[in-house]
Amino acid sequence: MQSAIYCPDAAVVGGKMLDHPGLLVDPNGLIQRLDSVEALAVEFPEAMRVNLKGEILLPGTVNGHNHGFQVLMRGMGEDQDFMAWRSRVLYPVSSTLTPQEIYDSARLAYWDMLRHGITAVADFFYLNDQGSDNALAIARAARDVGMQLLLARTFYDWDGAPVRYRESPSQARDHTLELALRIKAEGLSEWATVHVAPHSPHGASQAMVEAAVAVQQELNTHLHIHVAEGKYERTTMLTRHQKTPIQWCRDLGALGPRTLAIHAVWADPDDLAILAESGSAVVHNPASNMILGDGIAPIIEMIQRKIPVLLGTDGGCTNDRHSIFDEMRTAALLQKVRMTDVSVIDADTVFAMGTSVASRALGLNSGNLLPKERFDAVTVRRDDPSLLPGPATTGHIVYAMGETAINSVYVAGERVIHEGQPVRFDPAPLINWARRWQNR
Numbered sequence: 413m414q415s416a417i418y419c420p421d422a423a424v425v426g427g428k429m430l431d432h433p434g435l436l437v438d439p440n441g442l443i444q445r446l447d448s449v450e451a452l453a454v455e456f457p458e459a460m461r462v463n464l465k466g467e468i469l470l471p472g473t474v475n476g477h478n479h480g481f482q483v484l485m486r487g488m489g490e491d492q493d494f495m496a497w498r499s500r501v502l503y504p505v506s507s508t509l510t511p512q513e514i515y516d517s518a519r520l521a522y523w524d525m526l527r528h529g530i531t532a533v534a535d536f537f538y539l540n541d542q543g544s545d546n547a548l549a550i551a552r553a554a555r556d557v558g559m560q561l562l563l564a565r566t567f568y569d570w571d572g573a574p575v576r577y578r579e580s581p582s583q584a585r586d587h588t589l590e591l592a593l594r595i596k597a598e599g600l601s602e603w604a605t606v607h608v609a610p611h612s613p614h615g616a617s618q619a620m621v622e623a624a625v626a627v628q629q630e631l632n633t634h635l636h637i638h639v640a641e642g643k644y645e646r647t648t649m650l651t652r653h654q655k656t657p658i659q660w661c662r663d664l665g666a667l668g669p670r671t672l673a674i675h676a677v678w679a680d681p682d683d684l685a686i687l688a689e690s691g692s693a694v695v696h697n698p699a700s701n702m703i704l705g706d707g708i709a710p711i712i713e714m715i716q717r718k719i720p721v722l723l724g725t726d727g728g729c730t731n732d733r734h735s736i737f738d739e740m741r742t743a744a745l746l747q748k749v750r751m752t753d754v755s756v757i758d759a760d761t762v763f764a765m766g767t768s769v770a771s772r773a774l775g776l777n778s779g780n781l782l783p784k785e786r787f788d789a790v791t792v793r794r795d796d797p798s799l800l801p802g803p804a805t806t807g808h809i810v811y812a813m814g815e816t817a818i819n820s821v822y823v824a825g826e827r828v829i830h831e832g833q834p835v836r837f838d839p840a841p842l843i844n845w846a847r848r849w850q851n852r
């Protein structure tokens with residue numbers, strides 16, 4: 413790659429819409445300068461010009477929570493509650509997937525996400541088969557489609573779950589450390605980073621959570637945990653341990669500045685104080701929470717307490733979309749209804765949740781399109797009917813824009829979606845495979 417000057421009609425930089433900015437991106441995919449196109453052209457005459465006439469440049473969006481393989485269960489669990497969906501759909505279907513199907517399902521999910529403007533995803537992965545082969549396969553899938561993967565490798569030992577999810581704490585530890593080494597040895601570090609993910613207070617024992625915390629420290633990485641998603645978990649934990657799920661996590665050392673608490677729907681004011689005190693971030697999955705009838709997470713109160721709140725789509729079968737732009741809109745509308753007050757949250761806030769706040773919480777060097785950041789970006793066509801008549805504002809992006817407006821997607825300076833089509837792979841065989849899988 414050579415240096416390039418990107419020349420869009422407008423761009424959201426540092427959360428502000430700028431008219432006709434120029435961005436100089438170096439051969440390593442890092443933004444070096446932000447200036448007028450004319451000034452950059454004089455200073456860097458050798459740089460390639462990328463004319464984005466008629467397009468708005470946005471930071472890539474970050475999917476803070478997903479289970480990639482669940483894309484295969486789309487359409488199977490509709491209108492069922494969490495327990496019914498888990499026992500009738502998730503457990504039986506996920507038990508049958510072969511390693512090749514796990515790889516292909518990840519490619520399908522990541523392609524769908526890229527197509528919707530997601531440039532990084534935290535995939536909370538638990539089909540581990542007491543090893544590291546399957547997780548390595550999804551890291552390869554990320555590279556093969558061009559997605560930045562935060563591989564939240566699960567620690568799971570609840571004996572009610574399928575055998576392939578389960579390990580002992582020492583197995584989970586060894587296989588996670590082995591995975592980190594294999595990712596490095598295979599040259600996948602550019603595309604995938606290992607995070608640890610004790611499943612949840614209902615899926616991981618105390619010993620399992622403690623093992624995950626130890627590996628987090630050893631790998632100097634992030635920790636993801638589902639917590640307080642459904643009301644039942646809160647009731648059960650209070651009966652069994654006389655602690656809320658969030659208190660239980662705190663007491664095991666699982667909360668801290670690099671913790672991603674997934675869901676936190678059933679969090680009371682004391683729980684929020686604990687999350688704020690620990691520096692933990694929350695991943696809010698509004699569409700998934702709505703589809704499963706979980707409840708509405710108190711994200712207004714979280715934001716007031718300065719808890720970083722990110723957005724996630726959750727798995728492809730509990731949403732059933734892979735779009736963070738969609739979650740921005742849903743998150744804002746849901747809080748306005750919950751509080752019966754239109755002013756409680758605005759478009760800029762939810763836009764940041766899906767971009768800059770998420771990037772910071774997950775340790776990514778992107779999310780603002782500012783100099784020294786990685787060029788993870790999305791272009792949208794301003795003549796798409798969903799963005800007419802304009803003018804272009806973040807409010808239009810959040811509330812009005814349809815996915816048809818998304819044109820190109822860049823990850824680390826490389827264009828991985830061009831005019832809506834993937835660049836790194838031919839989608840036709842993947843489409844055929846997905847159709848055959850569905851018939852099976």
Ligand SMILES: [Zn+2]
Pocket residue numbers: 477478479536638674726727
């Ligand atoms: Zn989840």
